[in-house]
Amino acid sequence: MLRSMFSQKKRIDEGLLLETMQAIEAYRAFIRKQKDQGRTSRPYSLDRLELHIHGFERALDELEQSKYACEQSGAAIGGKRNLEEMNASEWDHYRRHVYFYKNAFIRVFSILDKLGHIMNQVLDLKTERVKSRFSYFTVLRQMHDKKTLPELETRLYQLKNNHQEALSKLRSQRNMEIHSLNAEMADDVKNAGSSDDDGLTPVENIKANMNDLSSCYEMVCRTLLLTFTFLKSKRIC
Template sequence: MFRTWFDEPKRVDSGSLQKAFAAIADYRKLLTKLIDEQTPQCETYTRYELWARGLANALDELEQSVYCAGRFRESVTHRQEEKMDAEELANYRRHLYFYKNGFIRLFSILDKLGYFMNDLLKLRSERVKRKFSYFTVLRQMQHLHAEPALAKPLQEIKERYQEQLSRLRHKRNMEIHLVNAEMLDDLLHIDACRTDRSYIEDLSANMDDLTQGLEMACLTIEAVFAYAYRRKKT
């Protein structure tokens, strides 16, 4: 959708993004078949199909946020806002909007996936924590020794992207609960002797983390829905 802003053609899915969408699509097709057959669990299958569709939409929105953040970042060359002209400053603000939107959406989609897994696999994570996250669900799987064929690859994915996720989670928490991301830049880079200068963070490093966060989400979604498909197919 947003690629038209940059006079670019519609996205062609590939790599881990395409595999994640394909895994969701296969699961939805299986559920649709079961729904059409009016099986006794028709209502449950309908609920899961809607859940899967919502996750597919959320992944699409996450990818678009990451893409736009990266494209607007390309137009930012200065490390201080005071040195930017009006156009560069506008693109910096646009980058920040989509960058923040991206890391907020990343943890939102993981938590949506966690609620889906908790319901599907009957993990009862709400007994551990009323408002649980994806990571609570993952710990619950390990605690219960539940679904080891899924828990093991999910844990491996989490550990592979641990550092990037930790930095992004910190940004998300600061944005939602304390101060926003650009104010955090000022706190981290303030010069006590030159308060008329505001330095910005390393935008390239930030984008690397966000891009890796998207990759983590894709791999996680693919693993969950491929497992859900096999579980229901057998």
């Protein structure tokens, strides 16, 4: 959808994205099979679970599109490092870069937290007894503490650690964006306090933004791929 903004053809899924989408759909098909066989003794609806799993396909698609639009918009700025150096067109591209960057990092943690709630449900972790409003990372700690599926927990924890630096940066920015009364004002204050000696206003470090976002995007894909492949292989739903 967003590729049309840059006169590009519709995306063809491939590589890690394709593998992840296939893993989500395979787990969804497994749930449907359980429903068809009448295995409904769980304390939750398999219809609702299937709907939630299907939602991961849409969410991952939207994350990838936001990442793409963020990258393309940033590339159109031509390496300008200060607002005053930009013409009107570059300024528009820069604003789009920032918009899609924020949109993407919010989706990173939205997907992870939704996955955490699914894992808490199907693995009966009862994380809500530890923390009423819990995140994916809380669920991961709960898996470790309860020694639930250690072969899965260990690999998920390693994935988190492999991308910890980028996750920490985006998590901090997400918290500012979500919880600050005026995140844009905070950005203005930050920029005002970091002007160059010549009085020019520095812009976002686009290369660093994309490195962090790409790292977290990969972490999300690999986490979903690993989790849904494992749950299906163990026939857990």
